[in-house]
Amino acid sequence: MDEIKAHNIELVQEKDQFVPVSVSARHIHLQQEHADILFGKNYTFTKHRDISQPGQYSCVEQVTIIGPKSKMERIRVVAPLRKQTQIEVSKTDAIKLGVNPPVRHSGDLKGSATITVVGPRGQLDLTEGCIIADRHIHMSPADADKFGVNDHQKVKVEVDGEKGGLMYGVTIRVSDRYALDMHIDTDDANAFGIKGQEYLKLIK
Structure with a gap:
């Protein structure tokens, strides 16, 4: 919970750089x-x-x-x-x-x-x-404009915490049917100490 709160504090300060994450x-x-x-x-x-x-x-x-x-x-x-x-x-x-x-x-x-x-x-x-x-981030066209990214673009995502690091090769997926959310599997979640619902920093 403390880690999630820390991410939320950063989100308020730099909200256009962070995306929520879910574990599939x-x-x-x-x-x-x-x-x-x-x-x-x-x-x-x-x-x-x-x-x-x-x-x-x-x-x-x-x-x-x-x-x-x-x-x-x-x-x-x-x-x-x-x-x-x-x-x-x-x-x-x-x-x-x-x-x-x-x-x-x-x-x-x-x-x-x-x-x-x-x-x-x-x-x-x-x-x-x-x-x-693959690791991917769902975005609406408005989200993509806000983050300055394009459909199928590969980006990096930064994870804080005791097992923090960089995730490479994260695919941007843009559609007017999508809501902003990053999807990773259980292996990635365990490797980076992610439980889901944290906010992670997108790095182009």
């Missing part, structure tokens, strides 16, 4: 065809809670993912449905599963890792779809 645990986005296989035809998903981006939410429903070495249960579905099924894991998860997903921008799935997904009604043996999500 492993999860799955589903396309309609695959949702039908895993949960049944035209299944209606139940909202668990809203997440940082407008209109998106985690669901009560969960699946199991299986790799060559092991499986992971209770992988939460994130809605609404997408054009292509995407499973996001951390590098630590990938090692445990025995898969080798690339670090990719969301939606860039060609040639990504194979994985098996099991739901209450069926199973998918995906030839691609598993990735490690």
Whole structure:
């Protein structure tokens, strides 16, 4: 809590340089065809809670993912449905599963890792779809103007605290559908001592 307060003090002083951060645990986005296989035809998903981006939410429903070495249960579905099924894991998860997903921008799935997904009604043996999500910051066009950055630009982000440092290769994503928020996975969060909801300094 003290660390978050310290970040908030800095935010008041230099508010145009700081972005909020959220930590994304492993999860799955589903396309309609695959949702039908895993949960049944035209299944209606139940909202668990809203997440940082407008209109998106985690669901009560969960699946199991299986790799060559092991499986992971209770992988939460994130809605609404997408054009292509995407499973996001951390590098630590990938090692445990025995898969080798690339670090990719969301939606860039060609040639990504194979994985098996099991739901209450069926199973998918995906030839691609598993990735490690790149570090990224969602911004509206107004946010991008304020920070002086462009869509797909790579920036650095500074983290304070006992395990502070610089995160390189953070991708800016700009859309009028986005709310300002930085997304990192659990590996990055653990490495930098981030719990989520802190404010981090953007450095171009």
